[in-house]
Amino acid sequence: MPVPTIEWKSGKIKLVDQTLLPGRFKYIYLKDLKSLWHAIKTLKVRGAPAIGIAGALGVLLASEKSGAKNYKAFKRELLRSIRYLASSRPTARNLFWALERMETVLLDNDSISLKELKMQLKREAFSVVKEDKLICRRMAKRGVSLIKKGDRILTHCNAGGLATADYGTALGVLFEARKERKGITVYVDETRPLLQGARLTSWELKRNGIKTILICDNMAASLMQKRGIDKIFVGADRIARNGDTANKIGTYNLAVLARHHNIPFYVVAPASTFDLSLSNGKAIPIEERAADEVLGFRGVRTAPSGIEVYNPAFDVTPYDLISAIVTEKGILKKPYAKNIKRIL
């Protein structure tokens, strides 16, 4: 039973505070851009499609709250809001994609009334949410064809309902497999440093009645060697024109291990994840986050003070290691450069 991760509610943005999970499931209501920016930055809302939605709803929030009396003032105000939201996190393409959609509506409608323009912006933001729900279900239907009965599947981080409006990308495929009674077992990387796998993915899978086994990230190779893994499914934060894919740190590790053990490695991501302006993954901006995330967990310090840390939030998996990319428009195979262009 999908529950909304993020939606518009009586003039506010309502979202699940994911930093409290799995201990507590709690909605928070945001009524200003600063709180939203902070919620994105601190991962109260996270997952590429979900922060795209947050971006669209953020622009809607700015629009609804604006007291501007004319288009020029309104435009200046909203463009500033868009820039501000864009500064929250650098890697996921979907945030910029959603902000660009809102910006296009703003810029293309300079000759209608402000009231009408605000209505249009609202319609566009609602479309972003509605489409995400539809797209995730479409990807799930397509992706499930890759899953055989009894498959042992490994996933990383959280590409579930919590990373989207309500259904998920990679996990959507697994929910669909469950519906079709394929009897899958899903191993979940805990995904240090912020443990989205342990905290969010295992919570979602369990709620959906899927057999779930949690591992530490460094146990993946042992798992492949000793127990056997049939497939890997992950989400994506940004995909370049050649198929190079940025996703949560540790994804590239898995892709290399998958290659070594001859395990198919699948990425599940909506078209909004693709950045056709980048010829390859080297140009994808990778967010580096605070050392504190690695030095401990929830206030429990685990390393000596004064230790330097390397803490990239994402890595880039070269296209060559990816077996297929599941999108709402079809399952893409190599050569990606050609097939991405054709389908998108």
Next chain:
Amino acid sequence: MPVPTIEWKSGKIKLVDQTLLPGRFKYIYLKDLKSLWHAIKTLKVRGAPAIGIAGALGVLLASEKSGAKNYKAFKRELLRSIRYLASSRPTARNLFWALERMETVLLDNDSISLKELKMQLKREAFSVVKEDKLICRRMAKRGVSLIKKGDRILTHCNAGGLATADYGTALGVLFEARKERKGITVYVDETRPLLQGARLTSWELKRNGIKTILICDNMAASLMQKRGIDKIFVGADRIARNGDTANKIGTYNLAVLARHHNIPFYVVAPASTFDLSLSNGKAIPIEERAADEVLGFRGVRTAPSGIEVYNPAFDVTPYDLISAIVTEKGILKKPYAKNIKRIL
């Protein structure tokens, strides 16, 4: 300045309680076998060579405390103690190796006085400690030849002074490189679930003035791809006749990543780590530990309740992925089956 990790002190076993590090450096004094067994089991003392020493000193403790009046009773008592200590942890070869040394002294001396036998056992246990110090320094001298000026090195778990009597296996090599002013940078895997890398290795490296950068285990591939790693050095818990090597979970991950990125992968381990009774690594018993270690850290719960866990404490790296094995008797290269036999 090496400090003793474990030693005999006025009839007790004195050891650093490693579960308190890096917050607190504290010696504890054990005067009965049950406390020692518990200290090994809960990783107050850990690291293959160090638990070998713990085993030898444990037999010494049993011997010193024995009130047996004749050889037969004494032998029965000590054999029981040896079996008990052997049940603490299954994977590290060094524990059994040290217990076998003590057992040999016990069984070979059935015709001397109990007082004399106890003296012999004490001498043997002290030899185990003394030899470890010597052997680690010898491995360090040999291994340092593999390190070039400015090398960026990655290590996993803790193969340092804390894993031995006082100097370390893999880290011993790095300490030697530091002495020779090779200007190395060492990246340290935090090593979930018990974080020996974050807690112990970064603490040891920093104390020794080595440039240290901490990462989460899943960042290793990104590190290799983006920053570059020149060499990997790890310890070992048991090495089979063909060179297959059991070491802390995550080692095999690294070895696969190293192969993919063309990075030399070195194991540093004393001769006591080799188990010539095993033709390959498949037969090495791998300890699986409690789910709680993965479900949280130090009382902070991070996963939903009722989630199943896979928590092997070690994995086995196939010999083919290992570039060389540094021992006190020389640096072993392929073919290992032949060279291990020749040198040991």
